[in-house]
Amino acid sequence: MKRKFYVFMAVVSGLVFGLSVYYYLQSVKIPALTETKPLVIAATDIPARSIVQKDQLQVKDIPVDGYPQGGASLIEDVAGKILIVNLTKGDVLLSPMLESTSKAGTKNETNSNSFSFTVPQGKRAVAVPVGLAGGVNHIVKPGDRVDVLITMDIRDEKEGSKTITSLAAQDVLVLNTGDNAVNDGDKIQASSYILALSVPQAMSVTLGSEKGSIRLILRNPVNKEIFNEKAVDPSIYLSPDYFNHYK
Numbered sequence: 014m015k016r017k018f019y020v021f022m023a024v025v026s027g028l029v030f031g032l033s034v035y036y037y038l039q040s041v042k043i044p045a046l047t048e049t050k051p052l053v054i055a056a057t058d059i060p061a062r063s064i065v066q067k068d069q070l071q072v073k074d075i076p077v078d079g080y081p082q083g084g085a086s087l088i089e090d091v092a093g094k095i096l097i098v099n100l101t102k103g104d105v106l107l108s109p110m111l112e113s114t115s116k117a118g119t120k121n122e123t124n125s126n127s128f129s130f131t132v133p134q135g136k137r138a139v140a141v142p143v144g145l146a147g148g149v150n151h152i153v154k155p156g157d158r159v160d161v162l163i164t165m166d167i168r169d170e171k172e173g174s175k176t177i178t179s180l181a182a183q184d185v186l187v188l189n190t191g192d193n194a195v196n197d198g199d200k201i202q203a204s205s206y207i208l209a210l211s212v213p214q215a216m217s218v219t220l221g222s223e224k225g226s227i228r229l230i231l232r233n234p235v236n237k238e239i240f241n242e243k244a245v246d247p248s249i250y251l252s253p254d255y256f257n258h259y260k
């Protein structure tokens with residue numbers, strides 16, 4: 014009799030335990046699977062004003078709720094377009110950052126991978142040799158903004174020959190860099206920088222490179238200030254107002 018009682022209690026206990034587990038599982042909210050969507054990101058650093066290549070991109074799945082406006086899901090939708098800003102590995106490529114090569118011409122007119130597509134509208138790509146001594150030229154990278162200084166000898170009717178330095182162009186986009194400077198004995202060969210210049214700027218900078226020397230001044234890209242400075246010559250150092258003006 015006791016044995017049947019123990020069996021009965023074991024069955025009841027099992028039922029109670031089973032019901033308890035059932036109701037507990039019913040009360041626990043199982044999180045729903047998060048819906049994701051593919052997003053194209055940079056697989057490597059990509060400089061501004063360059064044509065985006067497929068091997069520079071990768072796709073990452075992210076939650077739909079956090080999907081950025083202007084993002085692309087397919088690499089084919091991004092590759093072949095011109096990147097307007099500098100990107101680092103892992104950055105998201107958004108439509109405002111990209112410019113279609115069709116704005117510069119049709120694919121039937123020229124190769125879509127042509128460097129000419131990276132030249133902004135209204136500008137010309139001009140390669141200028143720039144000496145490294147005394148400047149920041151060795152750290153200038155594609156996508157940077159620079160001012161162009163020219164130093165050259167001119168002949169003044171009153172004072173005769175004198176050396177001047179002037180601003181030939183300001184807030185200029187660096188499209189690319191050419192060959193790096195190399196030592197040739199005691200002589201340092203200049204590097205070549207490809208700048209996006211207007212036609213008047215190109216004429217001025219070309220004259221300066223032919224008749225004198227050029228230096229690049231690296232700008233903060235946010236700084237759009239333009240100076241109206243006159244050309245300076247060595248006499249500025251004798252002016253009593255020198256430190257007030259050139260501080």
